Amino acid sequence: MSNWSTLLQSDDYLGVKKYLKEGADVNEKSEHGESVVSQALRLRCSDELLELLVASGADLFDADDEGVSVFDVAITYNNPMMVQKMIDEGIDVNETRRTSGFTPLMAAVCYNRKAIVEMLMSNGANTAIKDKLGLTGADYARKTHRKQMLGLLGEEEGA
Template sequence: MNKWLELLKSDDYLGIKKYIKSGADLQETNEAGESVLACALRAGCSMETLMMLIESGADIFDFDDEGVSIFDMAITYDNIHMVSYLIEQGIDVNKTTRKSGFTALMAAACYGRVEIAKMLLEQGADQHAKDSKGFTAIDFARKMNKKSVLELLDYDPNAPKNTNYAR
């Protein structure tokens, strides 16, 4: 995985292309179970590089040992183009593979990804879905003080706060 990480860190498109042609394993994972594609998202690789990885066989439906999916990673790292691409490829915006039940909209709310939150809501994301502790996207946006996301949601500033957040 070290060779992958070195190439991805510098977003070396030609180096990555050459590495793939030499037979590099696109299914290789790091210690956390993150795939090459997930590591590319974390490294901030260009959409051109991400698409080359996908076209070469990287799995867009992959997730790590904690259930964090490629879709989750795209949201976390604010890659709106990848989020859009994954939705076009049929990703269910309400499905989560995370053990905690943390949804895509919760991630967008937590990180203040306004444009991604809009896109998810337009695609039918359930803003009232609850994670395993009973928290919604509204709870996460409120806890993280993401007012611009709260404005998109059915937020009632007079509603009692859910203060049982994980610490």
């Protein structure tokens, strides 16, 4: 994974293209189970490099050892292009692999990702889903003082 890390840290599109041509595994994982595409998202690589990884077969439905999916990483690191691409590829906007039950909508609310919350909502995000603590996306909006998020979720501040 160190070759991948070096290339991704420098957002080296041509280097990644060459590495792939040499037979690199686009779905290689780090010691913690993080995929190449998740690492690229976390390092805020260019959309062009991300598209190259996807075109080369990067698994957009992958998750790390903690259940954090590529979708979760795209939301956390505010990449609406990749979020939409994964929705277009058929990702379930309500699915979570996290043992806590923390959903993509909850993450988007906590990180104050307005455009992504709107995208999730328009693609069927269920605002009534509760995590293992019994909290909904609106509960997280209240806890993190995200009044604008409450409005997007169709909730009132005091409710």
